Amino acid sequence: QAKNEGRNTFRFFTPKINQQVQTRNLVQKYLRHAIFQNELYMVYQPFIDLKSGCVVGAEALMRWSNPELGQVRPDQFIPIAEETGLIVELGAWSLDRACSEVAQWQELYDYSLWVAVNLSPRQFRESNFINEIWATVKRYHLSSHCLELEITERLLMEDIPDAKELIEQLHNYQIRLAIDDFGTGYSSLSTLKRYPFQVLKIDRSFIAEIPEDPEAVSLVKTILGMAQGLGLKSVAEGIETAEQQAFLQSLGCDYGQGYYFSKPLTAEKFRDYLKRYSASRGNG
Numbered sequence: 138q139a140k141n142e143g144r145n146t147f148r149f150f151t152p153k154i155n156q157q158v159q160t161r162n163l164v165q166k167y168l169r170h171a172i173f174q175n176e177l178y179m180v181y182q183p184f185i186d187l188k189s190g191c192v193v194g195a196e197a198l199m200r201w202s203n204p205e206l207g208q209v210r211p212d213q214f215i216p217i218a219e220e221t222g223l224i225v226e227l228g229a230w231s232l233d234r235a236c237s238e239v240a241q242w243q244e245l246y247d248y249s250l251w252v253a254v255n256l257s258p259r260q261f262r263e264s265n266f267i268n269e270i271w272a273t274v275k276r277y278h279l280s281s282h283c284l285e286l287e288i289t290e291r292l293l294m295e296d297i298p299d300a301k302e303l304i305e306q307l308h309n310y311q312i313r314l315a316i317d318d319f320g321t322g323y324s325s326l327s328t329l330k331r332y333p334f335q336v337l338k339i340d341r342s343f344i345a346e347i348p349e350d351p352e353a354v355s356l357v358k359t360i361l362g363m364a365q366g367l368g369l370k371s372v373a374e375g376i377e378t379a380e381q382q383a384f385l386q387s388l389g390c391d392y393g394q395g396y397y398f399s400k401p402l403t404a405e406k407f408r409d410y411l412k413r414y415s416a417s418r419g420n421g
């Protein structure tokens with residue numbers, strides 16, 4: 138019995154598991170104060186119109202830099218934030234920050250620029266959710282079609298009361314809705330048709346395998362055909378090479394995002410990026 142072995146109990150835990158548990162506890166502990174301590178910031182990864190090559194918007198991605206833990210990746214802290222409910226606060230914070238920053242860039246460079254913000258299923262369970270989103274849009278005098286909300290297929294699978302009503306309400310506010318990481322979940326054609334999405338984002342895992350892998354190619358073609366059939370705009374995420382870009386363009390994919398164009402940039406760097414970009418177009 139482990140209990141009788143006293144100190145030796147620890148031999149059941151490999152140091153690695155022990156370390157993981159500790160990191161997890163620390164993440165949870167420090168995350169609580171991250172907003173208040175100014176440890177969070179947003180980075181922005183441009184969306185490129187594949188036909189024209191123009192920058193049309195950006196996805197806002199959360200970053201956390203903690204003095205003890207260093208830089209913590211979103212896939213390390215978002216799941217913990219979701220479990221603990223902290224995601225509600227973090228999500229509100231990221232939406233506010235992203236709206237405020239895009240409003241500034243619009244004023245400086247281009248009013249049609251849009252920003253995409255990721256939403257967690259947990260946020261949908263908050264009663265005041267829609268009102269808060271709308272209040273944020275108004276706070277920065279943003280036109281609502283310049284905000285896009287990214288929702289994963291997971292949300293549609295989870296049993297969230299009123300999910301459909303909430304999504305329709307957002308649609309009524311003319312806030313665009315994107316289905317993120319498409320192809321990794323189980324949503325069917327009928328799910329897609331049931332909800333008023335405007336944008337479909339093809340998961341990076343498929344893009345990584347084109348144009349070499351024939352199966353990935355036919356999957357991507359099918360997804361693009363489906364998007365067109367349903368009248369949705371398509372975004373390919375994780376474009377890393379010129380071949381991928383050219384190939385997706387030839388298939389009629391609308392927008393692209395990925396390291397080939399740019400890594401996610403801090404607000405300051407993204408602003409410089411837009412400045413250089415609009416200067417090169419002659420209207421900066």
Ligand code: C2E
Pocket residue numbers: 182197198199200210211212215228231255256257287317318341374375376377394395396397401
């Ligand atoms: P996502 O929404 O699918 O975001 C795309 C991820 O792919 C980002 O990772 C981005 O940096 C990465 N990426 C983009 N282009 C490339 C590429 O060419 N190659 C490769 N290898 N990766 C690329 P990131 O920033 O680490 O975010 C990971 C996930 O964390 C996001 O996936 C999203 O689900 C979640 N997340 C990030 N910020 C937020 C947020 O503010 N709220 C919520 N709820 N989730 C967030």
Ligand code: MG
Pocket residue numbers: 196255287317
């Ligand atoms: Mg996303």
Ligand code: MG
Pocket residue numbers: 317318338340374
């Ligand atoms: Mg994605």
Ligand code: MG
Pocket residue numbers: 318340341
């Ligand atoms: Mg993804």
